[in-house]
Amino acid sequence: MPVTLQCPGYPEDTLRTLAEKLPCRETQVTSLLSLMGQPDHYSYPSVFIYGHRATGKSHVVLTIMKDLELPHASVDCVECVSAGLLFYQVLSALFGPDSAALLPRCPSLSDFVRLYKQMSSNTPATQTRYIVLDRAERIRDMDFSLLPALLRLQELVNDNVTIILLSEIVWEKFRPNTGCFEPLLFHFPDYSKVELVQILSKDHHPSYTPELYASYINILLGVFFSVCRDLRELRHLAMLNFSKFCEPLEKGEAKESDIHKLWKNIEPHLHRAMQTVYLREVSSVQWEQQQMDEKEATALRGLSAHAHIELPYYSKFLLIAAYLASFNPARTDRRFFLKSHGKIKKTNFLKKHEKTSNHLLGPKPFPLDRLLAIFYSVVDSRVAPTASIFSQISSLVTLQLLSQVGHDDQLDSPKYKCAVSLDFILAISRTVSFDVVKYLYDFL
Amino acid sequence: MSKRRPAALSDVQCVSLVQELLRERLCHQKLPDQPIGLDSQYKHLLELLRRTAVHGESNSVLIVGPRGSGKTMLLGCVLRELMSLKEVQKNVLLVELNGLLQTDDKIALKEITRQLHLENVVGDKVFGSFAENLAFLLEALKKGDKSSSRPVLFLLDEFDLFAHHKNQTLLYNLLDVSQSAQTPVAVVGLTCRLDVLELLEKRVKSRFSHRQIHLFSSLSFSQYVDVVRLQLSLPQDFPDHRFSSQWNQSVTKLCEDKSVLEVLKRSFNSSKDFRSLYSLLFMAVSRVSVSHSTLCEADFLESGRLISADSKANVLHGLSILELCLIIAMKHLNDTYDGEPFNFQMVHNEFKKFIQRKSHSIHKFEKPVVMKAFEHLLQLELVRPVDSGVCKVQREYQLMRLMLEHGQVMEALQRYPQCPTDVKQWALSAFA
Numbered sequence: 112m113p114v115t116l117q118c119p120g121y122p123e124d125t126l127r128t129l130a131e132k133l134p135c136r137e138t139q140v141t142s143l144l145s146l147m148g149q150p151d152h153y154s155y156p157s158v159f160i161y162g163h164r165a166t167g168k169s170h171v172v173l174t175i176m177k178d179l180e181l182p183h184a185s186v187d188c189v190e191c192v193s194a195g196l197l198f199y200q201v202l203s204a205l206f207g208p209d210s211a212a213l214l215p216r217c218p219s220l221s222d223f224v225r226l227y228k229q230m231s232s233n234t235p236a237t238q239t240r241y242i243v244l245d246r247a248e249r250i251r252d253m254d255f256s257l258l259p260a261l262l263r264l265q266e267l268v269n270d271n272v273t274i275i276l277l278s279e280i281v282w283e284k285f286r287p288n289t290g291c292f293e294p295l296l297f298h299f300p301d302y303s304k305v306e307l308v309q310i311l312s313k314d315h316h317p318s319y320t321p322e323l324y325a326s327y328i329n330i331l332l333g334v335f336f337s338v339c340r341d342l343r344e345l346r347h348l349a350m351l352n353f354s355k356f357c358e359p360l361e362k363g364e365a366k367e368s369d370i371h372k373l374w375k376n377i378e379p380h381l382h383r384a385m386q387t388v389y390l391r392e393v394s395s396v397q398w399e400q401q402q403m404d405e406k407e408a409t410a411l412r413g414l415s416a417h418a419h420i421e422l423p424y425y426s427k428f429l430l431i432a433a434y435l436a437s438f439n440p441a442r443t444d445r446r447f448f449l450k451s452h453g454k455i456k457k458t459n460f461l462k463k464h465e466k467t468s469n470h471l472l473g474p475k476p477f478p479l480d481r482l483l484a485i486f487y488s489v490v491d492s493r494v495a496p497t498a499s500i501f502s503q504i505s506s507l508v509t510l511q512l513l514s515q516v517g518h519d520d521q522l523d524s525p526k527y528k529c530a531v532s533l534d535f536i537l538a539i540s541r542t543v544s545f546d547v548v549k550y551l552y553d554f555l
Numbered sequence: 556m557s558k559r560r561p562a563a564l565s566d567v568q569c570v571s572l573v574q575e576l577l578r579e580r581l582c583h584q585k586l587p588d589q590p591i592g593l594d595s596q597y598k599h600l601l602e603l604l605r606r607t608a609v610h611g612e613s614n615s616v617l618i619v620g621p622r623g624s625g626k627t628m629l630l631g632c633v634l635r636e637l638m639s640l641k642e643v644q645k646n647v648l649l650v651e652l653n654g655l656l657q658t659d660d661k662i663a664l665k666e667i668t669r670q671l672h673l674e675n676v677v678g679d680k681v682f683g684s685f686a687e688n689l690a691f692l693l694e695a696l697k698k699g700d701k702s703s704s705r706p707v708l709f710l711l712d713e714f715d716l717f718a719h720h721k722n723q724t725l726l727y728n729l730l731d732v733s734q735s736a737q738t739p740v741a742v743v744g745l746t747c748r749l750d751v752l753e754l755l756e757k758r759v760k761s762r763f764s765h766r767q768i769h770l771f772s773s774l775s776f777s778q779y780v781d782v783v784r785l786q787l788s789l790p791q792d793f794p795d796h797r798f799s800s801q802w803n804q805s806v807t808k809l810c811e812d813k814s815v816l817e818v819l820k821r822s823f824n825s826s827k828d829f830r831s832l833y834s835l836l837f838m839a840v841s842r843v844s845v846s847h848s849t850l851c852e853a854d855f856l857e858s859g860r861l862i863s864a865d866s867k868a869n870v871l872h873g874l875s876i877l878e879l880c881l882i883i884a885m886k887h888l889n890d891t892y893d894g895e896p897f898n899f900q901m902v903h904n905e906f907k908k909f910i911q912r913k914s915h916s917i918h919k920f921e922k923p924v925v926m927k928a929f930e931h932l933l934q935l936e937l938v939r940p941v942d943s944g945v946c947k948v949q950r951e952y953q954l955m956r957l958m959l960e961h962g963q964v965m966e967a968l969q970r971y972p973q974c975p976t977d978v979k980q981w982a983l984s985a986f987a
Contacts, residue, residue: 145844152579298869300873415923
């Protein structure tokens, strides 16, 4: 490593190993260490670290904490459904589980601060204590006073404590409306392409040369870099597809120097991976299985291919009617569904008033009466408005194929929206041999 | 450095001492010897609290000022002065409450009991009302002392949050005690809201003495620079004289440097409060190390750059090309439809038009891939749903708004590493 970390007060050899553990993050580590200062000095009350997913925020911070053996509590805010859990974790990490047991059953912030004060007066801080809160954006959803109180915890408990908040979201979205103690903002920049190659090539396969793996990573990034910069995702994809990349080598069809041949082999495979395994259409286990069996990659049906649902006959028509009601303007109903619809000027009708089509704007709400009217006109046979018809409507709502708009009245003229896609409704109408497209205003 | 006096400390120790001293001053908000520029307010508050402590007068006062204007510091200095008086020291009781911590009256009352050391007196008595409970607490104090009752100072930090409690019972009772001649109490509220009196109920407001101390910074820029010099310079009793004089000289020189003054001016123009100044100084001070033992202008420039960095631009820098294209498409939609909200379908449509007509560098992406990119933007809160109702519509039809300015998008595009030219041109063209 060309960069050596320097910071007085910490053992030098751990600093050296630290630099090796955190590749491409030397500047961040150096400035973070200089912000933290020597362990027995005061540090800034709160530091807010932001950066994209998988840029090494929590990895860097936690590695520093662990390797330098600083007293710290790390809490993932997603786990803390209530503030009490957060207090419990912080206290037990900093002062041992005995102190956390002193918390009352539903602890308030006041209890937490009181206990913290009590504990820290028993064992005064010789080193700065750190509280690391991962995914701090969840704190905003908790008690309104929690975030401002945590930001000035150093002042409240009068102890050498620093809060480190980690988040993907910028600080402006956190600030409460009456203001608070402003933390120091610290940015973790994204990895550049060169750095990504450098990091990803670290876990190369032992039976192949590092150069081969590096060129594989280059090919992978060539396909995925414009879509995804998430290191974790890229690493996962690299692991999944490497065996396919090596296939020609094992069969003896190509040598390691034949990069072009290898590229030709892997590139369509990677494009297929983007449409399937990147979107979690097929699971990674299925994907690996498929490579093993050497099946055609599209042979496997993904999750979204299972969208077809078997419905009762009237439910199908109800859904079709709902779709037509949602995506057709009400003024065109006469033209579509009335047999003798008087005189309507054809030119006038076809002149589209709306510039954008309804399939761009999304479904419009419609009242129950309109749904039933369209339903009766598209169903050939006579259907009595029995209880079963109405219960089918409400069961379509619970299946989330329809959604009810405005919960104000359940009985008196409720309004609905259709919540299925065009492909779905086309598939349904095919089973009852009904041509939906003929009735859709957008496709005239 | 060659001739070192035996009494002098080594460089490492010096730097460490400087760090310790300045860090405590800048981030732990150590009380200064004398508040700067707040003489009249200081005298007023001291006199008021002294009257309560010595003569047994009941008072109430509000200290109002924006964040970082030194309210807590002023109060701390006054209390330090007050407590140095001998007759006060033994006699006065302090109760500190914070609106952030004591979020309702029950917790606040428990905290008052605890801070007055009356838990054993209260025991498990049952009280009919809040007022009865408070009266009992104050009565207990009266009995505790032989001669008369001891004065109590109530310090209410974040006073405006106490006004949000139900019926404002705590405030009503505290101010009521201060009005009716009972136990001498002083109620000191600290708040940053100017309209705090409007938050009070009528009966509470009428019992408040309407004494307000306003702390507004009337600092000129030259005074501001003086504060910087004062904050950074080392005190007289620093062990190593040679080092401290060297340091102080370098600080004085820095405060005359043009580029440093420019950084300070920018900070001064954005806000006059001390907190943001301290964070700037802290950043600069933290860069001082053994190999680099005096502050230099580069430190200031660097920390000024870090503090004033636009965080959204930083986030935009890390997006993938596809996500950037979606943002440009949203910008175009915003321009053509004059800020109307949009949904994913429209954005995708716009993006598709670009791919079909203009782009050569970006190949076609499947719709679900684009959807994934869109959801990432949603997660970063660069786009926000118009109504935050739970998933009632399909994801692609949910109406969204872009949370970025036109200028921010364009600047991000300029700074984006290896941005394809056709994407740039697409962003510049008026018509999508």
